[in-house]
Amino acid sequence: MTISATMVRDLREKTGAGIMECKAALAEADGDMENAIDVLRKRGLKVAEKKAGRVAADGLVAAWTSPDGTVGALVEVNCETDFVARTEKFAGLVQSLVAMVGADPAAADVATLLTRPLKGTPVAEVVKELIGSIGENIVVRRAAYLALPANSKGLVANYLHAGGKIGVLVGVGCGSERVAKSEELRKLGKDLALQVCSAEPAFVGRDEVPGDVLDREREVLRALPDVQGKPAPIQDKIIQGRLEKFYTERCLVDQLFIKDPEGKQKVRDVLAAVQKATGEPVVLTGFVRLRLGDGIEKRKTE
Numbered sequence: 001m002t003i004s005a006t007m008v009r010d011l012r013e014k015t016g017a018g019i020m021e022c023k024a025a026l027a028e029a030d031g032d033m034e035n036a037i038d039v040l041r042k043r044g045l046k047v048a049e050k051k052a053g054r055v056a057a058d059g060l061v062a063a064w065t066s067p068d069g070t071v072g073a074l075v076e077v078n079c080e081t082d083f084v085a086r087t088e089k090f091a092g093l094v095q096s097l098v099a100m101v102g103a104d105p106a107a108a109d110v111a112t113l114l115t116r117p118l119k120g121t122p123v124a125e126v127v128k129e130l131i132g133s134i135g136e137n138i139v140v141r142r143a144a145y146l147a148l149p150a151n152s153k154g155l156v157a158n159y160l161h162a163g164g165k166i167g168v169l170v171g172v173g174c175g176s177e178r179v180a181k182s183e184e185l186r187k188l189g190k191d192l193a194l195q196v197c198s199a200e201p202a203f204v205g206r207d208e209v210p211g212d213v214l215d216r217e218r219e220v221l222r223a224l225p226d227v228q229g230k231p232a233p234i235q236d237k238i239i240q241g242r243l244e245k246f247y248t249e250r251c252l253v254d255q256l257f258i259k260d261p262e263g264k265q266k267v268r269d270v271l272a273a274v275q276k277a278t279g280e281p282v283v284l285t286g287f288v289r290l291r292l293g294d295g296i297e298k299r300k301t302e
Contacts, residue, residue, distance in 0.1 A: 001031045015040050017133055041129055051137040057296040059085050059141075061167035062098040063158035069180075072156035072169040073102035074144040074290050080136040085164075090138070093130060094164075097123065101143045108145040144288040146171055153180040154285065157189030161197050165292045168193045171285035179278045188274050188282070191259055192252075195267060196287050201252040204284050209251065217246055252284060 003026045011022040011033065017040050025043070029035035056078035064073045075098040077090070084090050100107050100116055100123075107113040114124040121129075123140065131138050146169040148154050154173040160166070170192045174180055195201075203209050221227060221239045230238070247254045253268040275282040 003027055003031060007031065007033070011036055011040075015133065040132070043132060051131050051135070054080060054137040055296065056080050056137045056139045057293040058082050059138075059292060060091060060094045060164040061160065061290050061292050062094045062164060063160050063167045063169065064098040064102040065156055065158050065169075066102060069155040071102055071145070071147045072158050072171075072288075073098050073108070073146070074142075074158075074167045074169055074288055075101055075140070076142040076167070076290050076292060078139045078141050078293065078296070079134075084134055084136050087134070089130060089134065093126065093138075097140065097143070101145055105145045105147070108143045110140055110143055113143055114140060142290055144169065144290060146286055146288050148173060148285055152285070153177055155180055155185060155189050157186075157193045159190070159193035159197055166197050167290045168196045169288045170196055171287065173281075173283045173285045174278065175280035179280050179282075182278060184274050184277055185282070188270070191257075191270070192267070192284070192287070195255065195258050196252065196289050198258050199252075199255050200289065201255060201287070202250045203252065204286060205251050205253045206247055209247075214243070217243065252287065 003023055007026055008019060008022045011017070011026060012019065014033075015022070015037060017025070021040060021043070022036070025036040025039040026033075028039050058081055059076065059078035061074060061076045065071070075094060077094045077097065079085055079090060096118055097113065100118070101113065104116070107116055114122065114127075116123055118126050127138050127140060146156055148156060148171055152173050153176055154171065157170045157172065159168045159170075161168075170189055172185060172189050172192065174185060179185055218239055221242050222235060227235050227238055249255070253266070253271065255267050256263055257265040257267050257270050271282055271284070
């Protein structure tokens with residue numbers, strides 16, 4: 001049968017496939033729109049299988065916060081090029097996924113997220129269809145969920161840097177709904193999210209640093225040329241002093257506050273100032289930071 005331009009246009013609008021792909025699918029399906037969609041889907045899945053081994057190091061990190069401000073989510077989805085990352089289809093998928101994680105903590109596990117239905121279709125199949133449509137590999141790589149502790153007040157702040165290259169969530173707890181909704185806590189959450197984005201802490205405070213991490217750091221410090229050869233008590237003193245620098249760099253509350261122009265205030269001082277201003281305890285309950293493509297070897301795609 002004759003395949004009209006209108007039929008091709010309608011199929012393109014439904015699937016996002018190219019003109020020639022739509023025309024060929026309609027011809028194979030004898031002009032039946034639903035069968036043509038199935039043809040394209042099957043071809044898309046075959047394309048996805050071929051693309052699966054290609055490096056996907058670009059993409060987007062998306063952030064989501066619940067209307068009441070007590071829950072936040074992050075999702076990193078990778079593709080091969082920035083061009084695809086900026087398309088409406090790709091960005092729409094990422095936004096849908098981060099909202100799903102925010103509504104379902106179990107979906108922060110990517111394997112679980114891929115089984116969840118998105119408009120009636122498992123996420124894994126939606127991704128495969130999009131791979132077939134755009135012709136690039138797409139990987140749902142990481143997801144995170146952060147909520148305030150049960151029965152506590154406060155907020156979860158989010159921040160996205162450089163249009164989705166880095167995503168941050170920070171939880172700040174307080175003692176009452178009044179303070180949770182205050183401008184002071186809102187500003188604190190925003191400032192701390194910027195701090196986490198810029199200064200890259202690994203832990204909230206010293207008590208969170210695992211013993212094996214400290215042991216490894218001590219071993220590295222003890223092996224330094226200016227430490228070796230000194231008496232053991234002197235070595236221990238030098239190492240303890242240098243561990244203070246480690247804490248200042250890696251623990252959020254010990255870091256120098258990036259918005260202090262004089263470089264004297266630490267994050268713990270900022271928390272104390274907000275606590276004094278509000279008249280209530282203010283504490284950091286946790287944070288998450290995802291940087292797009294961290295750890296992915298950006299080798300040339302074949």
